Amino acid sequence: MVFTVDIPELQCNLANWFRREGRSLPWRDTVSPYLVAVSEIMLQQTRVPAVIPYFLRWAEKFPSVQDLAEASEEEVLALWQGLGYYSRARNLHRFAREVCRRFGGQVPSGEGDLLALPGVGDYTAAAVRAFAFDLPAPVIDGNIARVLARLFDCHLPVDSAAGKKFLSDAAMKLQEGEISSRLWNSALMDLGATVCIPGEPACGRCPVREFCKAKHPSTLPKKKAKAEITRISEARGLCFLNGKIWLEKSAGPRWKGLWILPEIEEPPGCEPVVCLEYPITRYKVTMRVFDSLPAPSSEAHDAEAFQNLPMPSPHRRAIALWMSSATKK
Numbered sequence: 298m299v300f301t302v303d304i305p306e307l308q309c310n311l312a313n314w315f316r317r318e319g320r321s322l323p324w325r326d327t328v329s330p331y332l333v334a335v336s337e338i339m340l341q342q343t344r345v346p347a348v349i350p351y352f353l354r355w356a357e358k359f360p361s362v363q364d365l366a367e368a369s370e371e372e373v374l375a376l377w378q379g380l381g382y383y384s385r386a387r388n389l390h391r392f393a394r395e396v397c398r399r400f401g402g403q404v405p406s407g408e409g410d411l412l413a414l415p416g417v418g419d420y421t422a423a424a425v426r427a428f429a430f431d432l433p434a435p436v437i438d439g440n441i442a443r444v445l446a447r448l449f450d451c452h453l454p455v456d457s458a459a460g461k462k463f464l465s466d467a468a469m470k471l472q473e474g475e476i477s478s479r480l481w482n483s484a485l486m487d488l489g490a491t492v493c494i495p496g497e498p499a500c501g502r503c504p505v506r507e508f509c510k511a512k513h514p515s516t517l518p519k520k521k522a523k524a525e526i527t528r529i530s531e532a533r534g535l536c537f538l539n540g541k542i543w544l545e546k547s548a549g550p551r552w553k554g555l556w557i558l559p560e561i562e563e564p565p566g567c568e569p570v571v572c573l574e575y576p577i578t579r580y581k582v583t584m585r586v587f588d589s590l591p592a593p594s595s596e597a598h599d600a601e602a603f604q605n606l607p608m609p610s611p612h613r614r615a616i617a618l619w620m621s622s623a624t625k626k
Contacts, residue, residue: 302448307508308476314504315484318491320345323352325483330404330429331362331396337424338389338416340438342382345490351380363402365393370554374607381610383552388416406430427478435468436482437461440489445471446518447493447511455518528581533558533612534589535570535619541597542616544606551577556606558615559592571618575611586615 322345324336335355339348358376359365365373370390377386392415396404404425405411411422423434437445442455445467453460472481492499497515500506511517535558536543544556569585576582591597598606603616 333429366397391415435465444489447514450510530583532563534561543591543595545595
């Protein structure tokens with residue numbers, strides 16, 4: 298596809314808008330490649346408002362890649378708890394150790410070097426190159442994909458190979474010239490987050506509407522058909538004795554290293570003390586929690602201090618619900 302657009306004028310309009318309207322986000326106050334990588338890995342599958350407090354606590358606890366590399370996995374998981382997708386925390390920990398081992402504690406700027414680090418894919422590598430090193434890179438998150446698809450009226454599914462190539466080519470084309478990659482990608486991202494939003498965009502407020510080719514922007518971007526959600530059920534045991542709760546450390550692959558309620562055979566004819574649902578990837582899980590004896594692999598923990606343990610949110614929530622209902626009885 299030919300990108301017929303006045304690039305310098307489009308860049309000027311969007312950059313001026315961003316200087317007036319851009320969001321204030323804590324990771325934009327740093328050009329530390331390490332902290333940029335932290336923010337990008339935290340933002341994977343997690344919304345900005347949820348990430349902000351975690352990022353601030355992380356930057357205070359582990360201000361440098363060396364600090365993170367020297368931390369224990371338990372410290373890392375404890376600080377991450379509640380953010381979900383715990384493999385990201387382990388990858389970030391491994392990322393720090395590899396940066397220290399292979400690059401002397403300096404996060405590299407080369408695409409190949411970045412992609413070889415744990416937890417870094419095409420998007421994260423591009424984001425670090427753009428936001429930390431100000432290098433031209435196709436930073437394409439959901440917001441930018443939506444803006445580009447509408448700007449060029451692209452009807453290819455943006456999650457298909459052809460759609461991804463189109464977006465990458467468009468992203469690089471629009472960075473031609475003297476524009477700062479850091480500024481440009483931040484501006485595109487904020488345009489998608491605040492103006493060119495999902496559904497009906499606020500076209501009347503768009504600083505680049507004169508360049509937009511979309512005839513029906515609310516129908517874009519296109520995506521491939523979603524996989525069906527599969528419902529599954531699991532039974533967990535909750536043992537409470539002498540002020541202690543018995544938990545086991547997950548051997549993985551899900552929630553590896555975190556404290557969880559042991560999985561049990563559902564006792565026939567018994568009602569669960571807690572029942573809740575939670576999503577994970579393409580599954581919706583119903584967790585049914587029953588009174589039980591201590592599992593052989595479990596360990597006792599002070600019930601009053603369970604909030605301080607690295608634990609997945611569904612298990613923490615189940616215990617909190619049980620304790621709340623027990624208090625009311």
